[in-house]
Amino acid sequence: MSVVEQVLKGDVRAVARLLRDIDDQVPSTRSILQQLYPHTGNAYVIGITGPPGAGKSTLVDQMTAYYRKQGKTVAILAVDPTSPFSGGAILGDRIRMQRHFLDKDVFIRSLATRGHFGGITKSTHDMITVLDAMGKDIIMIETVGVGQGEVEIAECAHTTLVVTVPGLGDDIQAIKAGIMEIGNIFVVNKADREGAKKTVQELRNLLEMGKKFRMETGAGKNGWDPPVVETQAHKGIGVDTLCGEIEKHREYLTAQAPEELEQIMLKRALHQFSATLKDELFKEVIKRMEGKGLKLEDVAKKIMAKEIDPYSLSRTLIKEEFKEDA
Amino acid sequence: MSQERRLRILVAKPGLDGHDRGARVIARALRDAGFEVIYTGCHQTPEQIVQTAIQEDVDLIGLSILSGAHNYSFPRIMELLKENGADDITVIGGGIFPLEDIPRLKEIGIKEIFTPGSKLEDIVKWIRENVKPRKMDAA
Numbered sequence: 001m002s003v004v005e006q007v008l009k010g011d012v013r014a015v016a017r018l019l020r021d022i023d024d025q026v027p028s029t030r031s032i033l034q035q036l037y038p039h040t041g042n043a044y045v046i047g048i049t050g051p052p053g054a055g056k057s058t059l060v061d062q063m064t065a066y067y068r069k070q071g072k073t074v075a076i077l078a079v080d081p082t083s084p085f086s087g088g089a090i091l092g093d094r095i096r097m098q099r100h101f102l103d104k105d106v107f108i109r110s111l112a113t114r115g116h117f118g119g120i121t122k123s124t125h126d127m128i129t130v131l132d133a134m135g136k137d138i139i140m141i142e143t144v145g146v147g148q149g150e151v152e153i154a155e156c157a158h159t160t161l162v163v164t165v166p167g168l169g170d171d172i173q174a175i176k177a178g179i180m181e182i183g184n185i186f187v188v189n190k191a192d193r194e195g196a197k198k199t200v201q202e203l204r205n206l207l208e209m210g211k212k213f214r215m216e217t218g219a220g221k222n223g224w225d226p227p228v229v230e231t232q233a234h235k236g237i238g239v240d241t242l243c244g245e246i247e248k249h250r251e252y253l254t255a256q257a258p259e260e261l262e263q264i265m266l267k268r269a270l271h272q273f274s275a276t277l278k279d280e281l282f283k284e285v286i287k288r289m290e291g292k293g294l295k296l297e298d299v300a301k302k303i304m305a306k307e308i309d310p311y312s313l314s315r316t317l318i319k320e321e322f323k324e325d326a
Numbered sequence: 327m328s329q330e331r332r333l334r335i336l337v338a339k340p341g342l343d344g345h346d347r348g349a350r351v352i353a354r355a356l357r358d359a360g361f362e363v364i365y366t367g368c369h370q371t372p373e374q375i376v377q378t379a380i381q382e383d384v385d386l387i388g389l390s391i392l393s394g395a396h397n398y399s400f401p402r403i404m405e406l407l408k409e410n411g412a413d414d415i416t417v418i419g420g421g422i423f424p425l426e427d428i429p430r431l432k433e434i435g436i437k438e439i440f441t442p443g444s445k446l447e448d449i450v451k452w453i454r455e456n457v458k459p460r461k462m463d464a465a
């Protein structure tokens with residue numbers, strides 16, 4: 001049986017290996033993804049982002065239990081940062097999800113960022129393609145987001161949750177600066193802690209300001225108003241409400257604002273296409289260049305020695321290499 | 327132009343053993359050596375460990391156990407790996423082991439055992455020399 005057939009049948013081992021190959025940029029994955037792509041579009045993708053320790057993994061565990069009770073199948077991609085010093089990583093999100101390890105309808109994969117900025121990994125989009133094609137109903141993606149441009153999660157997800165906790169003070173500022181824009185739903189987890197109500201209020205105020213701005217500029221008058229949900233993930237409190245809000249957002253996208261859903265899908269398609277194209281183009285140009293005996297390392301050395309500048313070299317290469325094809 | 331694969335390692339603690347200091351120290355050392363380490367915490371059943379190893383597509387399972395229950399969990403894990411067609415994954419152990427148990431564990435396929443006092447650099451060196459990432463083209 002081919003890898004494609006195995007994936008479509010939901011073969012866990014085949015999927016696990018394919019995801020690794022995608023992460024490691026094995027060239028043969030391209031044609032497999034190509035064949036899987038037509039089988040996608042059924043999964044609902046939920047992004048979960050927020051600072052380390054906010055309770056994201058615990059929430060994902062609880063949400064998984066919720067969706068499993070509804071009979072839905074679940075896949076989880078849990079992203080943790082790669083150490084910039086060693087290139088290694090400790091991926092510990094599974095610690096909170098142990099009870100689902102033996103559920104055949106839950107697939108969990110831990111991923112390291114491997115130097116990719118933006119909160120997710122370079123491979124995340126393609127991995128979603130595989131998990132969607134294997135037939136998962138819900139795909140959850142957990143990423144660390146501390147307000148430093150980790151906004152790519154919103155390009156993968158239908159609904160993005162931004163998770164925070166009470167008592168971080170400056171944290172609200174961080175959210176405001178970085179990831180306020182991407183949240184469809186805001187979660188104040190650890191609501192058992194002091195200051196939860198204050199944090200909720202601060203978030204609501206910020207969202208209200210955002211809404212006023214939207215109204216004044218005329219953009220999205222009947223738009224989605226992101227709700228703020230309190231949860232105590234370690235006890236499962238508030239999780240039903242949270243999943244209810246996700247469902248409302250899903251209904252909003254499908255029934256009320258299909259144009260917004262289209263925007264999300266459009267952005268995703270564009271991102272997937274441009275990322276793949278950039279990658280393939282780069283590889284093709286380098287291949288042709290090396291075919292002429294010009295090694296990438298030697299070129300880098302020449303650039304370093306200022307014998308040549310990267311700008312004109314890039315332009316010359318592209319012009320030369322694609323002249324006859326243009 | 328594909329880069330080298332990165333080694334993926336599962337560090338797991340089978341059974342009711344709550345001694346997790348060693349496992350954490352090992353996980354950190356392996357991260358600092360440039361490996362991707364999946365750490366799943368304490369109280370794992372053999373079934374959970376094997377399912378995790380498969381879903382995460384690891385090259386190596388490192389079992390940490392100080393409770394003395396290795397004579398049950400280790401053979402069971404090896405059995406389950408075989409049943410699931412995943413016995414290409416290397417398995418090693420670390421923690422407290424009576425000397426007389428070690429040959430028996432090696433006989434069932436545990437490649438190496440590291441007892442207290444094992445130097446972290448020796449463990450890393452052993453892994454580099456004995457565990458290779460799964461082949462690129464074997465999809």
Ligand code: B12
Binds near residue numbers: 337343344390441444
């Ligand atoms: C600290 C400790 C505790 C702490 C644990 C804290 C924690 N969160 O880890 C506490 C106080 C909680 C504790 C409790 C108990 N402990 Co205690 N504990 C120890 C002690 C003193 C040190 C263990 C340790 O942390 N060492 C430091 C780490 C870094 O070393 P390590 O784990 O051995 O790891 C090294 C190697 O073994 C190896 N390694 C380990 N794992 C792995 C994994 C891989 C993949 C690799 C490659 C290598 C590797 O590499 C590491 C670096 O060299 C040992 C005695 C000893 N000297 O080992 C007893 C010991 C393990 N405990 C013991 C017992 C009996 C208990 C209790 C049952 C006591 C009781 N009656 O209540 C409880 C049970 C707790 C539980 N839930 O399981 C016994 C076990 C006896 C046995 N196996 O037959 C020991 C051996 C003491 C003894 N001599 O009796 N304990």
Ligand SMILES: Nc1nc2c(ncn2[C@@H]2O[C@H](COP(=O)(O)OP(=O)(O)O)[C@@H](O)[C@H]2O)c(=O)[nH]1
Binds near residue numbers: 051053056192231233
């Ligand atoms: N007090 C409290 N602790 C929580 C809550 N949710 C999660 N935790 C704990 O917070 C810690 C970090 O949780 P984790 O899910 O790993 O956070 P992540 O880093 O965001 O994935 C764990 O010890 C959890 O048990 C909560 O609602 N209240």
Ligand SMILES: [Mg+2]
Binds near residue numbers: 092142
């Ligand atoms: Mg986490």
